[in-house]
Amino acid sequence: MQKLKIAIQKSGRLHDESLALLKDCGIYIDNGRDQLKASATNFPLEIYYLRNGDIPQYLKDGVIDCAIIGENLLVEKGEEINIVGRLGFSKCRVSLAVSKFMKYNSIKDLNGKRIATSYPKTTQDYLDKNGINAELHIINGSVEIAPNIGLADAICDIVSSGSTLFKNNLKEVEVIMKSEAVLAVSPNISDIENNILEKLQFRIKSVLQGRDSRYVLLNAPNDKIDDIIKILPGMKSPTLLPLAEEGWSSIHSVVNRDTFWEVIEELKAAGAEGILVCPIEKMIV
Ligand SMILES: Nc1ncnc2c1ncn2[C@@H]1O[C@H](COP(=O)(O)OP(=O)(O)OP(=O)(O)O)[C@@H](O)[C@H]1O
Ligand SMILES: O=P(O)(O)OC[C@H]1O[C@H](OP(=O)(O)OP(=O)(O)O)[C@H](O)[C@@H]1O
Ligand SMILES: [Mg+2]
Numbered sequence: 001m002q003k004l005k006i007a008i009q010k011s012g013r014l015h016d017e018s019l020a021l022l023k024d025c026g027i028y029i030d031n032g033r034d035q036l037k038a039s040a041t042n043f044p045l046e047i048y049y050l051r052n053g054d055i056p057q058y059l060k061d062g063v064i065d066c067a068i069i070g071e072n073l074l075v076e077k078g079e080e081i082n083i084v085g086r087l088g089f090s091k092c093r094v095s096l097a098v099s100k101f102m103k104y105n106s107i108k109d110l111n112g113k114r115i116a117t118s119y120p121k122t123t124q125d126y127l128d129k130n131g132i133n134a135e136l137h138i139i140n141g142s143v144e145i146a147p148n149i150g151l152a153d154a155i156c157d158i159v160s161s162g163s164t165l166f167k168n169n170l171k172e173v174e175v176i177m178k179s180e181a182v183l184a185v186s187p188n189i190s191d192i193e194n195n196i197l198e199k200l201q202f203r204i205k206s207v208l209q210g211r212d213s214r215y216v217l218l219n220a221p222n223d224k225i226d227d228i229i230k231i232l233p234g235m236k237s238p239t240l241l242p243l244a245e246e247g248w249s250s251i252h253s254v255v256n257r258d259t260f261w262e263v264i265e266e267l268k269a270a271g272a273e274g275i276l277v278c279p280i281e282k283m284i285v
Contacts, residue, residue, distance in 0.1 A: 062188030116146035
């Protein structure tokens with residue numbers, strides 16, 4: 001039977017959440033420790049555990065069909081690779097940073113300077129776009145230390161919380177791009193594998209929509225229903241059920257995770273009582 005070949009980071013920032021996502025999609029993986037390849041037991045999927053940095057080339061060559069990878073790495077190494085889904089984890093940005101003691105007014109201050117980075121293409125493209133001439137030093141890790149040891153005047157690297165920059169006395173001065181984990185697809189994927197990919201995408205979308213939403217149940221006196229329903233969006237419209245007690249109803253709806261607390265406050269102010277909030281495992285709209 002034909003299987004979809006998916007690459008997942010072998011170890012590192014993306015590994016755990018990539019596997020958790022497949023698990024939430026109901027895909028079980030026959031997983032021994034330190035394996036390089038595994039098969040799903042209940043879905044036509046073969047998992048390849050690879051270095052993040054090697055994945056763009058494997059996708060280009062069509063050795064694998066798709067991958068969970070940091071978007072920033074596709075910008076760096078995989079222009080011709082399509083992104084078919086944003087996965088909402090490993091959010092970070094690729095930024096330029098300089099010593100916190102340097103007077104920095106604009107990108108022009110980097111003219112003629114040395115910049116250390118693991119992302120030379122991303123950095124060079126940004127410099128070119130801004131008409132800046134700088135010397136790039138390509139290093140593969142611990143980039144933030146470069147200015148402190150006199151190797152460079154600035155760096156271009158991944159920033160998330162900013163604590164690595166802070167610890168190294170650096171300040172972020174330009175955000176080149178924002179990134180998150182994405183589902184990327186080989187330009188050489190066949191029709192059969194594409195069919196399996198569409199099934200996987202459908203599952204991923206249902207899981208991510210569920211993660212972003214909460215199911216809310218509440219009680220309200222009937223004369224408050226109109227006001228409460230105005231606050232609740234719901235998938236189509238809220239569900240309304242009579243309570244055993246005369247003159248009261250139960251209202252059910254779906255609320256976005258990000259606006260959830262504000263909505264609850266409004267619901268309480270509008271007369272809602274006994275509010276219950278439940279996670280949603282999958283959401284198919
Ligand atoms: N501090 C961070 N916070 C959030 N996301 C991050 C962070 N650092 C890296 N990432 C994201 O996770 C991806 C993988 O980063 P990680 O450091 O685990 O691997 P790597 O060193 O780029 O790759 P390799 O697997 O080749 O060793 C990055 O490409 C980026 O998209
Ligand atoms: O803004 P922060 O939250 O401090 O995160 C940024 C740091 O995280 C990543 O390194 P990682 O820890 O993955 O180590 P690595 O350099 O060995 O990949 C990245 O290369 C930065 O150094
Ligand atoms: Mg890293």
